[in-house]
Amino acid sequence: DARRFDEYQTMSIPTGISVPGAELVLRAQTLAPDPSTQIIVNCAGRTRSIIGTQSLVNAGLPNPIAALRNGTIGWTLAGQTLDHGADRRPGPVSEAQRLQAAQRARAVADRAAVARATQSDLAGFAAEQLSRTTYLLDVRTPEEFAAGHLPGFRNAPGGQLVQETDHTVPVRGARIVLVDDDGVRANMTASWLAQMGWEVWVLDDAAAADFSETGAPASAVPALPAPVPLVRATQLAQWLQQSGPDETAVLDFTTSANYVKRHIP
DSSP states (O other): OOSOHHHHHHSBOTTOOOOOGGGHHHHHHHHOOSTTSOEEEOOSSSHHHHHHHHHHHHTTOOSOEEEOTTHHHHHHHTTOOOBOSOOOOOOOOOHHHHHHHHHHHHHHHHHTTOEEEOHHHHHHHHHTTTTOOEEEEEOSOHHHHHHOBOTTOEEOOHHHHHHTHHHHOOSTTOEEEEEOSSSSHHHHHHHHHHHTTOEEEEEOOOOGGGOOBOSOOOOOOOOOSSOOOOOOHHHHHHHHHHHOTTTOOOOOOSOHHHHHHOOOO
């Protein structure tokens, strides 16, 4: 199941194991060591199962691999019963399997023209912060991130980042730098972002000692140059009536789905 663990617990396919999207290439060989074992990837509907299945194919796993059509929704519509409250997770990955998965993931990232970064590059990116937005993202699980991460990085599990990029990376044309501690998850996530047209880098030289910050990082919010002026709805309505859209522009920053439901004229 390629969804987040909390979604998986809500409803899942019987016997299915929770392996969020960015974890699949890292953990598939541990879960299915026999290359003849059929691997079925599901999510609630389509998106993450298709991306997850294609990730395994791109990485060159020898197993027969398929996405479950319409996921848990399709399972329910077919009259089948779902599990609720399941907690099945994959076990540890051996070093040999991690190395093989890292080689596969690096090859996929290289084919997608993912850029490589070092910590000295991060200093250069930081120096450009007034003219260029750079997102520093750790694509591991929230539990791993909380246990230790690089200072300045935020957590964005890779599967969710690929599916909902605009939620985490709202600035169009921004630079994205990804990191993990295994050489698999960042490269696989970056390969998708690169194919989506993002400038994406993978940090290559992070050592175990660099993952020194624990818990959730403090949000860095820049100081406002001046108090933000506020306008009442009645005043805005008057401006729109008197001047029209050529002189008063109303910008709605909600999601497009909310905008379609209703918005200020």
